[in-house]
Amino acid sequence: MTYTSNQRAVEPIDVPVPAKFDTLGAWLKVLAEPNRLRIVDLLMQGEQCNCDMGAKLNMAPNLVSHHLRVLQEAGLILMRRDPDDARWIHYSIDQTALAALNQVFNTFFDPARIRSGQASCAPSRSSF
Amino acid sequence: MTYTSNQRAVEPIDVPVPAKFDTLGAWLKVLAEPNRLRIVDLLMQGEQCNCDMGAKLNMAPNLVSHHLRVLQEAGLILMRRDPDDARWIHYSIDQTALAALNQVFNTFFDPARIRSGQASCAPSRSSF
DNA sequence: GATATAATTCAATGCACATTGAAGTATCAG
DNA sequence: CTGATACTTCAATGTGCATTGAATTATATC
Numbered sequence: 001m002t003y004t005s006n007q008r009a010v011e012p013i014d015v016p017v018p019a020k021f022d023t024l025g026a027w028l029k030v031l032a033e034p035n036r037l038r039i040v041d042l043l044m045q046g047e048q049c050n051c052d053m054g055a056k057l058n059m060a061p062n063l064v065s066h067h068l069r070v071l072q073e074a075g076l077i078l079m080r081r082d083p084d085d086a087r088w089i090h091y092s093i094d095q096t097a098l099a100a101l102n103q104v105f106n107t108f109f110d111p112a113r114i115r116s117g118q119a120s121c122a123p124s125r126s127s128f
Numbered sequence: 129m130t131y132t133s134n135q136r137a138v139e140p141i142d143v144p145v146p147a148k149f150d151t152l153g154a155w156l157k158v159l160a161e162p163n164r165l166r167i168v169d170l171l172m173q174g175e176q177c178n179c180d181m182g183a184k185l186n187m188a189p190n191l192v193s194h195h196l197r198v199l200q201e202a203g204l205i206l207m208r209r210d211p212d213d214a215r216w217i218h219y220s221i222d223q224t225a226l227a228a229l230n231q232v233f234n235t236f237f238d239p240a241r242i243r244s245g246q247a248s249c250a251p252s253r254s255s256f
Numbered sequence: 257g258a259t260a261t262a263a264t265t266c267a268a269t270g271c272a273c274a275t276t277g278a279a280g281t282a283t284c285a286g
Numbered sequence: 287c288t289g290a291t292a293c294t295t296c297a298a299t300g301t302g303c304a305t306t307g308a309a310t311t312a313t314a315t316c
Contacts, residue, residue, distance in 0.1 A: 002183075002186055003188060005184075021165070025162050032160035034153050044241050046245050050293060054131045060275085060277090062278095062295080085283075086292095089292080095242060102233075109229060179263080187305095188305085188307090191304080194265095195304090215261065215312070
């Protein structure tokens with residue numbers, strides 16, 4: 001069902017900050033999780049392996065692993081096998097991705113983007 | 129249960145970008161919802177009332193209302209009753225909140241915050 | 257008064273997803 | 287080969303929350 005807005009003309013749905021829209025949504029969804037935010041914050045302080053993050057954040061290793069995977073699938077972090085002991089995996093922030101995240105976020109939420117006038121909403125009086 | 133990390137020393141959990149941590153998490157959670165992102169984007173283009181947003185985004189009015197409430201409880205938007213017809217409510221972005229959001233976000237995800245060295249993770253060799 | 261409109265509140269449903277415990281894979285040390 | 291370690295994958299559970307339809311409030315018009 002479509003929801004029409006009265007007798008007043010309603011502007012078409014013009015896509016905003018076009019494609020990066022979905023990208024931003026996906027990134028926000030990934031980051032809007034307390035434990036993932038804590039993991040990201042920890043990784044900002046330097047490379048970390050699963051077990052250390054688990055100890056610092058008091059999380060089970062499999063749970064850490066789960067969140068790391070989500071972060072990696074979102075392209076936010078990098079992994080590197082330890083050259084001396086292949087059991088260790090060192091995780092770190094993907095700086096390029098972080099820069100892109102910042103760019104998209106700042107573009108979307110740029111206060112300068114705010115248009116102050118009322119777009120189309122108004123009762124019968126000076127309706128536009 | 130606490131998850132200890134081997135025999136290696138593990139740094140305590142020092143709170144990062146201290147208090148604003150939870151604030152950021154809360155904001156991200158609110159914004160990490162496709163329909164709310166679309167609503168925010170619409171509001172960036174100017175004041176809007178419930179019914180117009182519903183028509184533009186093809187959402188039921190009660191659903192729009194629900195998301196508007198979440199956004200308002202997060203302090204991201206403002207509401208204003210129409211002076212000529214009190215049935216209309218005009219919603220808009222809270223510019224102050226948006227600026228704060230940007231500030232917190234940029235502080236937290238600032239690429240310059242990234243420390244490149246490995247914090248404490250490493251096998252038996254030069255363990256620190 | 258009665259009817260229409262803008263918006264909210266309420267109750268119920270369904271699903272995505274974080275969390276947990278157990279099992280599995282790979283690597284290293286003895 | 288055996289046992290330990292670092293990490294992942296699998297399966298099951300529980301819950302938060304978006305969505306929907308119906309009812310409700312408040313204001314305007316006739």
